[in-house]
Amino acid sequence: MSDTEPKPEGPAHLARYAPIVDDLPAFLACAARPLPRVVIANPLKTDLASAEARVRARCPEAEPVPWRPGAWRLPPDARPGRWPEFIMGLLHAQEEATIWPGELMGAQPGERILDLCAAPGGKTALMAWGMADQGTLVANDREYGRLAALRRTLDRLGVTCAAVTQVDASRMPITDEPFYDRVLADVPCTCEGTTRKQKGGRKAATPERFRDTIVQVQKAILRRAVSLVKPGGTIVYATCTYAPEENEAVLSALPEGLVAVEPVQPPAGLAVTPGITEWAGEVFRPDAVNAARLWPHHNDTGGFFVAKLRRL
Amino acid sequence: MRNYDAFEPLADPSEVTGPLTRWFGIPPEAFAEHRFWQRPSAKPVWVAHKDLVPPPGLRPEAFGILVSRMKGRIFKPTSVFIQRFGGAATRNTLRLTHEQLDALLERQTLALEGHPEDGDGLVILRDPDDHPIGMGLLRGGVLESMLPKFWSHPGGG
Numbered sequence: 001m002s003d004t005e006p007k008p009e010g011p012a013h014l015a016r017y018a019p020i021v022d023d024l025p026a027f028l029a030c031a032a033r034p035l036p037r038v039v040i041a042n043p044l045k046t047d048l049a050s051a052e053a054r055v056r057a058r059c060p061e062a063e064p065v066p067w068r069p070g071a072w073r074l075p076p077d078a079r080p081g082r083w084p085e086f087i088m089g090l091l092h093a094q095e096e097a098t099i100w101p102g103e104l105m106g107a108q109p110g111e112r113i114l115d116l117c118a119a120p121g122g123k124t125a126l127m128a129w130g131m132a133d134q135g136t137l138v139a140n141d142r143e144y145g146r147l148a149a150l151r152r153t154l155d156r157l158g159v160t161c162a163a164v165t166q167v168d169a170s171r172m173p174i175t176d177e178p179f180y181d182r183v184l185a186d187v188p189c190t191c192e193g194t195t196r197k198q199k200g201g202r203k204a205a206t207p208e209r210f211r212d213t214i215v216q217v218q219k220a221i222l223r224r225a226v227s228l229v230k231p232g233g234t235i236v237y238a239t240c241t242y243a244p245e246e247n248e249a250v251l252s253a254l255p256e257g258l259v260a261v262e263p264v265q266p267p268a269g270l271a272v273t274p275g276i277t278e279w280a281g282e283v284f285r286p287d288a289v290n291a292a293r294l295w296p297h298h299n300d301t302g303g304f305f306v307a308k309l310r311r312l
Numbered sequence: 313m314r315n316y317d318a319f320e321p322l323a324d325p326s327e328v329t330g331p332l333t334r335w336f337g338i339p340p341e342a343f344a345e346h347r348f349w350q351r352p353s354a355k356p357v358w359v360a361h362k363d364l365v366p367p368p369g370l371r372p373e374a375f376g377i378l379v380s381r382m383k384g385r386i387f388k389p390t391s392v393f394i395q396r397f398g399g400a401a402t403r404n405t406l407r408l409t410h411e412q413l414d415a416l417l418e419r420q421t422l423a424l425e426g427h428p429e430d431g432d433g434l435v436i437l438r439d440p441d442d443h444p445i446g447m448g449l450l451r452g453g454v455l456e457s458m459l460p461k462f463w464s465h466p467g468g469g
Binding site: 044046050087090114134135136137138140147155158164165166173 | 345346367373413417
């Protein structure tokens with residue numbers, strides 16, 4: 001970059017994604033802005049009309065999320081966690097970018113579903129809703145400290161179909177006959193898509209050495225997820241980072257013939273970009289194009305990556 | 313992983329449904345789709361959907377939602393249980409105004425003029441729209457919050 005060229009506004013370390021993002025300045029500028037708060041109605045405890053009336057009464061500026069009925073955007077300074085509606089579990093606060101990935105699991109009533117890295121439980125809740133709170137939902141997290149947040153989410157939302165467990169996801173016990181219809185691997189990552197969060201987001205650059213370490217964890221968890229699901233079953237792989245090393249490269253590390261990355265159709269009004277086939281000289285499996293990336297500047301959300309796999 | 317006992321179905325569900333019916337009028341049929349569970353060596357009772365089966369090779373930390381930390385003579389349902397199943401209650405419930413609810417969340421006590429059917433004891437608190445929120449304890453016309461203390465300063469805002 002020459003001295004006369006203006007430096008990009010926003011988190012400069014994200015400029016490494018220039019080759020795969022459509023509008024780098026818009027991406028970086030958006031990645032620095034505070035995230036709108038989003039609340040979503042809990043269908044186990046309330047209906048859409050009552051939830052809408054309660055949200056409007058608390059926050060007249062609330063606007064419906066255009067692509068998802070039952071979810072509303074609030075200004076970044078709103079504090080829905082203090083509302084009685086939140087305490088009663090009628091509403092849940094959920095990052096908008098994570099709603100569709102959670103719903104891509106396609107959870108159905110009566111199924112057996114495993115969430116390998118579940119805390120703090122937002123996507124677990126989306127699956128419990130898909131199951132109409134019927135069946136077996138195993139919500140696991142390795143970190144004991146994070147289980148309290150997970151349990152509070154499930155308690156508050158009144159989920160009765162879930163058991164909470166604490167094991168290392170990559171060592172989740174395997175049975176002779178796979179037990180699960182669907183498995184979510186929402187793996188630990190460098191969290192580069194969370195720069196807009198006011199609390200708990202990662203704003204600084206990630207040391208590449210950390211990325212190398214976490215990629216090994218991601219590969220081990222995804223490999224385990226595939227072993228745990230029945231043939232024909234669904235695995236959703238998700239991260240909150242843009243990095244191809246943590247996304248398409250992890251999909252490509254699976255042994256050939258084990259899974260297919262299936263095409264996904266985002267809801268009308270939600271913009272995503274397809275997975276990529278090449279990065280820094282590395283070529284990925286051809287069906288990685290069926291994965292999807294959410295960029296902050298496309299939907300005014302955080303960043304996310306998701307792929308829906310079918311075990312062959 | 314901590315070495316917990318496995319969860320087992322509660323041998324006699326009427327230990328739980330009995331007090332709920334007697335005190336709050338919640339009929340046993342409210343749990344037709346659910347089962348009660350307990351660890352043999354522990355007192356807390358849990359309620360889970362009937363199709364929730366213990367996952368193979370795992371010892372769960374939680375199984376459905378906690379009904380009560382103890383069954384038997386002293387039976388106080390948890391607030392999260394009441395939020396999910398308290399809508400079926402027909403007696404010993406109190407509908408609060410917004411102001412009363414805010415005061416209880418701030419751990420203040422309330423002096424009440426009328427009182428529910430059975431006088432002193434546990435009551436189910438409802439919000440102004442009749443949605444169950446948790447438990448209170450009524451003693452001599454004074455209502456005390458039994459809502460979780462951390463609700464006064466909820467996180468996750």
